[in-house]
Structures are given as C-alpha cells and as structure tokens.
Amino acid sequence: MSEWASWGRVHQAAPARVISLVDRAAALPDGAGRSLLAYGRGRSYGDVCLNRDGVILHTRGLDRWIRFDRQSGVLSCEAGVTLREILQLVVPQGWFLSVTPGTREVTVGGAIANDVHGKNHHAAGTFAHHLRGFELLRSDGARLDCTPARHPDWFAATVGGLGLTGLVTRAELQLAPVANAYLDVQTLRFHDLDEFWELNAEAERLWPYTVAWLDCAARGASQGRGVFSCARHAPSQPDLPLFRERRRTMPFTPPFSLVNPLSLRAFNGLYWHKARTRRALSHYVPYFYPLDAIAHWNRLYGRAGFYQYQCVVPPSTMREAIAELLARIAASGQGSFLAVLKTFGSKPSLGLLSFARTGATLALDFPNRGAVTQHLFQDLDVIVRSAGGALYPAKDARMPPDLFRQAYPRLQDFTSFVDPAFGSDFWRRMCA
Numbered sequence: 001m002s003e004w005a006s007w008g009r010v011h012q013a014a015p016a017r018v019i020s021l022v023d024r025a026a027a028l029p030d031g032a033g034r035s036l037l038a039y040g041r042g043r044s045y046g047d048v049c050l051n052r053d054g055v056i057l058h059t060r061g062l063d064r065w066i067r068f069d070r071q072s073g074v075l076s077c078e079a080g081v082t083l084r085e086i087l088q089l090v091v092p093q094g095w096f097l098s099v100t101p102g103t104r105e106v107t108v109g110g111a112i113a114n115d116v117h118g119k120n121h122h123a124a125g126t127f128a129h130h131l132r133g134f135e136l137l138r139s140d141g142a143r144l145d146c147t148p149a150r151h152p153d154w155f156a157a158t159v160g161g162l163g164l165t166g167l168v169t170r171a172e173l174q175l176a177p178v179a180n181a182y183l184d185v186q187t188l189r190f191h192d193l194d195e196f197w198e199l200n201a202e203a204e205r206l207w208p209y210t211v212a213w214l215d216c217a218a219r220g221a222s223q224g225r226g227v228f229s230c231a232r233h234a235p236s237q238p239d240l241p242l243f244r245e246r247r248r249t250m251p252f253t254p255p256f257s258l259v260n261p262l263s264l265r266a267f268n269g270l271y272w273h274k275a276r277t278r279r280a281l282s283h284y285v286p287y288f289y290p291l292d293a294i295a296h297w298n299r300l301y302g303r304a305g306f307y308q309y310q311c312v313v314p315p316s317t318m319r320e321a322i323a324e325l326l327a328r329i330a331a332s333g334q335g336s337f338l339a340v341l342k343t344f345g346s347k348p349s350l351g352l353l354s355f356a357r358t359g360a361t362l363a364l365d366f367p368n369r370g371a372v373t374q375h376l377f378q379d380l381d382v383i384v385r386s387a388g389g390a391l392y393p394a395k396d397a398r399m400p401p402d403l404f405r406q407a408y409p410r411l412q413d414f415t416s417f418v419d420p421a422f423g424s425d426f427w428r429r430m431c432a
C-alpha cells in the first residue's frame with residue numbers, strides 16, 4: 001500500500017509524482033499536464049486527498065511558525081504545521097485550538113480544506129469560524145491574502161474547498177484561552193434515542209463540548225443506547241493529576257478485518273455495561289484524541305480497508321432518520337466500535353462546500369466487505385437523501401455524484417473557483 005493512501009485504505013492511488021514543498025515563497029511546480037493536489041497527513045478517509053496519476057504536493061515541509069501573540073492568542077503558521085504541534089506550543093502558554101477534530105495528526109491546510117468540526121460545534125461552529133486569514137497560491141502565480149473581509153469569495157470557496165482552489169501556504173488562527181491542559185468531563189449512560197435527545201438538549205445549553213457514543217450493534221428495546229459525554233475546559237486549580245502519554249502501535253496489517261460482528265457485539269456490549277455516571281478531570285489528549293493512542297489503528301480493518309459513513313440530517317427529520325439509520329445498520333450486523341452521534345448548532349458554515357449544518361451527525365466505520373457493504377450504503381443513502389441530509393466528503397470514498405449535487409446546492413458557484421491545474425480522485429468521481 002502506498003504511503004499516499006488515505007486513512008480508510010480502500011483506495012490505492014499512485015500519484016505520478018510526489019513533490020515535497022519546503023518554501024512557501026516558491027511558485028507552484030509545473031504539473032506538465034498532470035493535475036496538482038496538496039496532501040497533508042492523509043487523515044481523510046476517502047479520496048479527497050488522492051490524485052491518481054497526478055502530482056501530490058506534500059505539505060509537511062511547510063512547518064514553520066510565523067508569529068504567536070500570547071496576549072491575544074493569534075497564531076500564524078505555515079499550512080503543513082499539525083494540530084499536535086500547535087497544541088504542544090500553545091497549551092503550556094494558556095491557549096487551545098478553538099475547534100479540533102478527533103485526531104491531532106491533521107495539518108492546518110487539511111483542517112481548512114475540509115472545514116473540520118469538533119465536539120463543540122453547537123457552541124463554536126467550525127474551524128473556519130476561527131480562521132482569521134490565509135494565503136492562497138494559485139497555479140498562475142497569483143497570491144491571494146484571504147480573510148472573511150478581504151477576497152471573501154475566495155475565502156468562502158477555499159474553506160471546505162477540498163484543496164481544489166489552490167495551495168494554502170500559511171494561515172492565521174484565533175485560539176481559545178484555557179487555564180490548563182485538563183477538561184472537566186461528565187459521562188452518563190442512556191438507554192435509547194429518546195433519552196439521548198433529552199440529555200443532549202439539556203447538555204448543549206450548559207456544556208461547550210458534547211458527544212455521544214452509540215452501541216450500533218444493539219437491537220430492539222436496546223437500540224439507540226449509548227454513552228453521553230459533555231465537557232468544558234477545567235478552571236485553574238492546584239494538584240492536577242499527572243499525565244503521561246502512552247502510545248501503542250498496530251504493527252502490521254492482518255489479512256482480514258479484526259472488526260467483525262462477533263468482536264463488535266462483544267466490545268460494544270461490554271463498553272456500555274461498564275460505563276457509569278461519573279464526573280472527572282481528563283487531560284485533553286485522551287478526551288479529544290483517544291484514537292491517537294494507537295498509531296496505525298486503521299490497520300485493524302485488514303487489507304481490504306474500511307469506510308467511514310458520516311452524514312448530517314436536518315432538525316426537521318433527524319429523530320426519525322437517525323432511528324432508521326441505526327435500525328438498518330443493526331440489522332445488517334455491520335458497523336464498528338465507533339458510532340458517534342452529535343448535534344450541530346445553528347451557526348451557518350462559511351464555506352461554499354462546508355459539510356457542517358444544523359442538525360444531527362452520525363459517523364460510523366465499516367470494514368470493507370465488498371458488495372454487502374455497498375448494498376448497506378445504498379440503503380443508508382436512501383434514508384439520508386429523503387431526510388434532506390448530506391455526506392461528508394472528508395470521510396467519503398463512494399458517495400453517488402447525484403447525492404453530492406443534491407446535498408451541496410452551492411456546488412455550481414464553487415466550480416468557478418477551482419484552479420484549472422488542480423484535481424483529485426474525489427473531484428473526478430463527482431464531476432466526471
């Protein structure tokens with residue numbers, strides 16, 4: 001499998017060339033007729049970061065700090081800097097990312113291109129809401145200094161723009177103040193979806209971070225049971241517990257998926273039964289990034305890889321749609337250890353193609369079992385489509401183009417901002 005695979009490892013797409021970028025002042029390389037595409041850390045699950053037969057612009061060498069104002073929490077850096085590196089720099093100085101996805105192994109450029117969201121969407125919106133500006137380098141050599149007020153049309157096209165409007169070379173972020181590296185976390189178990197909706201409505205008013213884990217293998221009266229967690233950054237206090245990060249590695253890729261109906265039911269059932277109502281301090285690493293504790297955990301799914309299916313459905317249909325999706329998934333015996341349910345708030349996203357919108361988002365991993373898995377996705381698509389929902393391109397490796405067009409009504413406006421020298425496997429799949 002090439003290093004240029006995406007996180008789900010379903011698609012292998014060998015680029016014709018890989019160019020490591022190191023100098024943000026340099027012009028873009030000439031693709032000699034082949035399409036260009038920036039690549040951060042390949043933490044997108046599907047093919048938005050893949051460019052078969054094209055030129056990959058690897059951004060990890062664009063890793064310099066430009067400026068950090070510790071009074072205001074404004075940070076400027078190159079676009080290949082990762083969220084992990086930012087946190088290492090700023091947390092000891094009393095700042096935190098305003099929005100973070102569920103892994104730190106993401107570059108600033110990648111976070112902008114997918115306009116990523118976190119557990120605090122209902123309170124803080126998406127990554128772009130805290131992005132003060134960035135430089136966009138186009139293949140004709142133009143450099144656009146974009147902010148929400150300067151070149152607002154290019155700003156809106158590039159946040160959530162799937163890397164297609166050009167290369168983001170540097171960005172300026174507004175960070176959020178924190179007293180320390182800990183969160184005050186409350187965990188509660190719920191028995192069904194009705195209880196989830198009730199808990200969630202209450203928690204969203206009181207807590208900046210909320211998320212639920214669902215037992216997607218549970219059926220009948222247990223369907224929709226799960227564990228709800230809400231959190232806020234801990235206030236200043238003495239005697240914080242010590243935290244030492246332990247990282248393990250999945251050292252090899254087994255020939256078949258270790259996630260199967262048997263292991264799934266056993267793990268999910270055990271997790272739910274063991275969960276208790278508790279309130280405790282947690283360091284930010286295990287709270288926000290539990291999966292980062294096992295390097296290469298994606299290998300667990302074996303050589304055939306896995307898909308993530310992440311949808312959002314609007315408030316008017318979300319209760320029925322989420323129940324239907326869960327029923328269909330449980331009946332299929334497929335699914336994963338990680339079914340995540342979260343509601344998005346009402347802050348409109350800033351990108352023409354941003355995924356996050358008001359409603360409920362459900363995300364699940366599925367081992368790639370070929371036709372059986374595709375058949376399940378087709379059924380899930382029917383539910384999402386009729387609920388007026390959308391799938392997340394950052395996680396997608398198979399959505400039908402007509403569902404993309406239906407769910408992203410500003411697609412037509414977006415196409416005029418695409419750099420003619422840029423392309424991706426996702427874009428060709430959607431717009432061929």
Ligand SMILES: Cc1cc2nc3c(=O)[nH]c(=O)nc-3n(C[C@H](O)[C@H](O)[C@H](O)COP(=O)(O)OP(=O)(O)OC[C@H]3O[C@@H](n4cnc5c(N)ncnc54)[C@H](O)[C@@H]3O)c2cc1C
Binds near residue numbers: 007044119163167
């Ligand atoms: C365990 C895990 C948890 C996750 N949790 C969440 C979550 O909670 N919320 C969420 O929203 N997402 C989540 N994600 C998805 C992840 O945040 C996004 O896919 C993110 O965009 C990956 O960043 P990357 O740097 O790896 O970029 P890549 O995956 O390499 O690329 C993603 C896109 O960004 C473009 N790009 C990268 N750098 C640049 C640049 N400098 N200029 C222009 N375009 C660029 C690429 O062309 C591509 O289109 C998760 C992923 C994993 C593996």
